Amino acid sequence: MEALINIVLLTLLAVITVGIMFQRNLFAVVVLAGIYSFLMASVLIVLDAVDVAMTEASVGAGVSTVVLLGTLHLVRTIEYPSKRSALIPMLVAVATGAALVWGTIGLSPFGTADNAIHKHVAPKYLADSVKETLVPNVVTSTLADYRGYDTLGETTVIFTAGIGVLLLLKGRRRRGHIADEDSKVGRTA
């Protein structure tokens, strides 16, 4: 049953990817990308990664779709065909894809219990999480406690990305024609 669900989901993902490639209407591309994210969230649920599925559904399908639609409001919605030949981008894409597939050959079989990653610190976390942190959800205790530095880094990445986008989008506007708001910004800054 799980294999059937996987086949259906992955086939739909491939169909939507091809659709995005040939679609010139960017509005349709944004909608297709939202559908892609929802399908991806379903795949992640099949993989028992509900946390990631939640993030994918809300960020990928929700917030980024809205932000992309907001961008389309500012630019034209038809993508002009490129004058250059698509040969080199195609070669780069195929080579990258082939390298990734080649990389998966070196991985141990999917879902086996005696993978190297399951033998390092994971057994300790699983055994000691409740005793040491009173948190039964090992994902949370690993992310926020055992691997707290990594999550601090991730939060800083989000902070940096947010500040970067705000600087780009708001800095340009200051040179624009909205004079009264500019003086306000200048005074507070």
Place this chain on the structure above:
Amino acid sequence: MKLDLILRIGTKLLLPFILLFALYVQFHGDFGPGGGFQAGVITAGMVILYALIFGVKAAKRIAPQGLVERMVPLGVLIYAGTGIAGLWLGSNYLDYSRLARDAPYGHELGIFAVELGVLITVAGTMTAIFYAFVDRGR
């Protein structure tokens, strides 16, 4: 605006449940799937949905732009501050053992504080980016 009556009423009905779900994901993250990242995005999604249906002005009344932009660094400061609190109490950076009398309770408290920081930064960043995009369009 009368034509989108169903959307407006439906959104009004949905909003409290979205916020409740975000809080559930946040505070139940110790037991079930979820945590600060997910809850933050769902909270931001609620504000964005409100802005889509009722307009950005209305959304900025419930989530003022200044507040949202201050939340971006505030969450990181809470996270890093939790680490420094541990340092102050004599353990390592981001070691929550001394935050409470018993080490396990300290860890529980530390995880709570850290997840709160993540929630604030993620919700603030997502909403601030959305506001920035919308403001460019006008």
